[in-house]
Amino acid sequence: MSATRILHVDDEPDIREIVDMSLGLNPEFEVHACASGMEAIAAAAEWSPSLILLDVMMPGMDGPATLTQLRENPATSTIPVLFMTARAQTREVEHFIALGAQGVISKPFDPMTLASQVQSHLQALNRA
């Protein structure tokens, strides 16, 4: 069975490492991390991940700007994106969905259940 590729984007190295370990609890996940929106756009086109976990607040190009660019490129326009952000208000979540994201995972996240949260998002997307 081929691995499920997850691209994780966050400017904080510590958080990249913790997300890497958390997602590693699911042996089927293969995780690649990026430190910026620019890096993520290149990696997404090249690596074709099954799902992208995208931080909202990043210096330079932030999460929403990154998503907009991903959606404009035919090679990456259909890759599902989950935002990772501080507890968002309903209206902000609606805004993210309107931008083309598939959902939101709030920060701080529970590291022991992050992999299963991502898994259930993937299953829901496959069913749809």
Add this chain to the structure above:
Amino acid sequence: MAGTHSARDLSDESLAEEKFRLAVESCPSCMVMSDGTGTIVLVNAEAERLFGYERDELIGRPMEMLVPEGLRSGYFERRSALARRPQPQHFRESANLFGRRRDGSEFPAEVRLNPIRSREGLLVLAVIVDISEQKRIKRLKDEFVSTVSHELRTPLTSIAGSLGLLIGGAGGELSGAAFRLISIAQSNSQKLVRLINDILDIEKIESGQMAFNFKRLSARSLAEQAIEDNRGYADGFHVRLRLDADPIAGEVYADQDRLAQVITNLLSNAIKFSPENGEVTVSVHERDGAVRIGVRDHGSGIPREFRARIFEKFAQADTAERRQKGGTGLGLSIVRRIVTRLGGKVDFDDALGGGTIFRVDLPSWAQIAARAIDPERSAHVLRILLCAGDPDAALALRESLRTAGYSLDFAYTPADATTRIEADRYAAVLCDLDLPDGAGVGLMRALRQLPKTRDMPIVAMSVDCDQYKDGFSSADPGIIEWLQRPVDTKRLVQTLDRVVARDAGSQPRILHVDDDHDVLDIVAQTLEPIAKIVSVDTVDEARYVLAVRHFDLVILDITVGAVSGLDLIPDLRRAEPLIPVIIFSVHPADLRGNPQVEASLNKSSSSALTNLVGAVHDRLMLRTAPSAKGTA
């Protein structure tokens, strides 16, 4: 003996007067007193300093010179409200008032108005405070809080994440002591997260940035859900949760997430302060148009000395037992702010049989729905339908449009709106595009599709109109006006006037000022077929409506309450273009020397109405002149 006595009394009196004058003069707050016509009659030294005028440049001049032009309609509206109900009023920072200095610069102000009844009629003492510095500090504080909270959250995500992985065994098996120590660190990092979330919530509510998505909800279902969500937490304290509700839905009109937050905050307090094996009851009842949600514990009660400040920020009863419960000291403060914003109130009491009960009272959906139709509408005003979410903001808008001659009904959902339009006749629809789920735009599309409403004028309001404009073509058969938020009353009234006039073939507009409601009614009925009539019963209200819209003619009574209607003539002279006047009074004055006065008619004459219609016709040279009813 008696003579000397009264001489001493007199000098005592003048001494008292002198003391009073000096007190006012040297008072560090700016004081401006005006009379019933809005003319300044007294100022103190601080008023001269604050506004940059000399005293003799202020005395005898109209009060509105101290108000920025854009805010004058609001000023006249408040004056007329104060004249109707002379009670002290306090306009805080949230009222967004500004003062205008001599050099034209403006400053944010807090204003207290104290009406004083004197032998010369109503006087109003305004105490005005420049709050520029307060606002600057508050803005700095808000920015600081939001930056610090975001900056704290990032390392905290790493700390909580690392600890979570360690406890979960991702770093190998932990010894009993290590497991215990890391658990302590983890639970404290979670407490910090809650604290930051609470601080951010308070900051969002205080700065008005917390969005409330009002919907029709069942308080009972919400209570059931909150009980389910908090069961795990209660188990940790060995506390049972129980619902005690009437067999009703307890429908309210509120924001689901926020009301759930209220119940959860009250529940987690009740759980924390319950004895082991205790029970917490959530109740939902409805009576007298209100839905009451109760959360009751069997704890040791709230200490007397703490009760007065229980809803304040960071208020925690200062006992070791309470400090150890892991609260942030913000939960109840958030509860009260949210409940107030939802139009309700929260209080607490000792429960019968021990413990404490917190009660949240919210207006029931039935009560909110009953407010949808304007109860004070009169037959001559145009009716407008507002489709918007926030019921308190809708009520405020109804009041400010009333004086401009519009009666506002509400629809809380697009479905409500279409039902209302089917049932009644509206001159225009006012649409809030910032409703959740795109409901506002959905309504606009629905109106355009129905034959009955295809041509109906729509005024659409949004913080971002541009994102919606593309969806509506310029070839649209009806009128759509876009208003960028924030919308002030003057712009809204002007826009409504414009769309309604275009719709109705632009009739001339007449303002009628008279304190006799029978006269107002009969004149409105008589002139209705040939003009749009706005009737007001005070000079202040007349000033307000003149500030928000243009009139082609004013019909003026000379005695309007205790004030002379002629006081309005200088205001009318300032209008561009000049507004002609017909005096319609029991004692018509000879004002032929005044070029503005077209006619002076006796309203007690038997042919009063015929004469009035004739004069109105002459003046307006009506484009299409159907015969007015009641004049044959």
